[in-house]
Amino acid sequence: MVTVRAPATSANLGSGFDVFGTALSRPADVVTVEKAAETTIEVTGVGAQYIPEDPEKNTVGAVVEALDAPARIHIDKGVRPASGLGSSAASAAGAAVALNRLYDRGLSRKELVPIAAEGEAVVSGVAHSDNVAPSILGGFTVTTAEGTRSVDAAIPLVVCLPDVAVSTRDARRVVPETAPMDDLVETVGNAATLAIGMCRSDPDLVGLGMDDPVVTPERARLITGYDEVRERAFDAGATGVTVSGAGPAVIAACRDRDRRRVAAAMLDAFDGAGIEARAYQSRIGRGSTILDE
Numbered sequence: 327m328v329t330v331r332a333p334a335t336s337a338n339l340g341s342g343f344d345v346f347g348t349a350l351s352r353p354a355d356v357v358t359v360e361k362a363a364e365t366t367i368e369v370t371g372v373g374a375q376y377i378p379e380d381p382e383k384n385t386v387g388a389v390v391e392a393l394d395a396p397a398r399i400h401i402d403k404g405v406r407p408a409s410g411l412g413s414s415a416a417s418a419a420g421a422a423v424a425l426n427r428l429y430d431r432g433l434s435r436k437e438l439v440p441i442a443a444e445g446e447a448v449v450s451g452v453a454h455s456d457n458v459a460p461s462i463l464g465g466f467t468v469t470t471a472e473g474t475r476s477v478d479a480a481i482p483l484v485v486c487l488p489d490v491a492v493s494t495r496d497a498r499r500v501v502p503e504t505a506p507m508d509d510l511v512e513t514v515g516n517a518a519t520l521a522i523g524m525c526r527s528d529p530d531l532v533g534l535g536m537d538d539p540v541v542t543p544e545r546a547r548l549i550t551g552y553d554e555v556r557e558r559a560f561d562a563g564a565t566g567v568t569v570s571g572a573g574p575a576v577i578a579a580c581r582d583r584d585r586r587r588v589a590a591a592m593l594d595a596f597d598g599a600g601i602e603a604r605a606y607q608s609r610i611g612r613g614s615t616i617l618d619e
């Protein structure tokens with residue numbers, strides 16, 4: 327038996343659509359696997375009632391197939407589904423790390439990234455790796471067709487999750503098919519700024535680089551209260567604010583001393599819009615961890 331804690335993640339960070347991701351220090355899924363002749367999946371925890379236990383429909387089923395590793399699997403969800411916090415990816419990442427160990431497949435963490443991404447194709451139609459990569463590797467990750475690069479960074483984050491669901495599949499439908507050259511230039515500049523900020527663990531540069539003129543404005547429309555939440559977070563000291571993943575969670579970078587104030591301001595703004603929410607005072611964290619074997 328192997329048990330793995332797989333963290334929530336935030337993809338995109340504004341300027342890095344389908345490329346950037348960060349592991350969050352909290353929340354997390356806990357995935358336990360045991361060898362079995364046939365694969366079965368049991369899901370408990372936050373939002374478990376919305377998650378299929380059929381291996382064909384759960385992200386973990388695709389990982390089992392890819393590793394040829396049938397197992398009895400228990401997923402204890404800490405990451406709510408359809409949150410923008412890489413819920414589907416956390417389970418897939420945890421299963422990939424756990425099954426690799428259970429069956430002694432000997433794959434490196436980086437080699438497990440495309441395997442876990444197969445699970446994302448099951449739910450969103452695209453095997454994007456920007457959530458599974460940080461959930462497996464930890465830190466700040468950059469994923470391209472050439473593979474994944476990662477760096478540890480110490481950046482305080484606040485993630486505010488409203489009590490509404492947005493599916494990644496739906497949120498991908500509003501992404502523009504093309505972008506004007508000016509927007510492309512702005513996005514490249516922001517993404518490069520953010521990457522330098524991560525390498526220097528500088529929350530000001532990271533926040534500055536989180537702006538995105540192409541994808542985020544379209545997705546923000548799906549989140550009631552987004553503009554107010556963003557403004558209030560900046561007023562409270564956030565250095566950057568954007569949609570987390572496909573939403574509806576909103577993520578802010580800040581300094582340690584401002585984290586509580588930013589969290590309170592974001593919650594208050596959602597409350598003003600009539601939306602219940604919860605805030606995670608988080609930071610960039612480590613990747614999947616084997617808890618027990």
Ligand SMILES: Nc1ncnc2c1ncn2[C@@H]1O[C@H](COP(=O)(O)OP(=O)(O)OP(=O)(O)O)[C@@H](O)[C@H]1O
Nearest residue numbers: 384385408409410411412413414417493494571572
């Ligand atoms: N193991 C799993 N954990 C969570 N959701 C799962 C899992 N397997 C299948 N799903 C399905 O995936 C969907 C949630 O995934 P989705 O990508 O929409 O949200 P998310 O992972 O929280 O968001 P994002 O990718 O934007 O961070 C739900 O429909 C859920 O039923």
Ligand SMILES: N[C@@H](CCO)C(=O)O
Nearest residue numbers: 337344456494571572
């Ligand atoms: N990059 C993906 C992440 C989903 O969490 C998207 O934004 O659709």
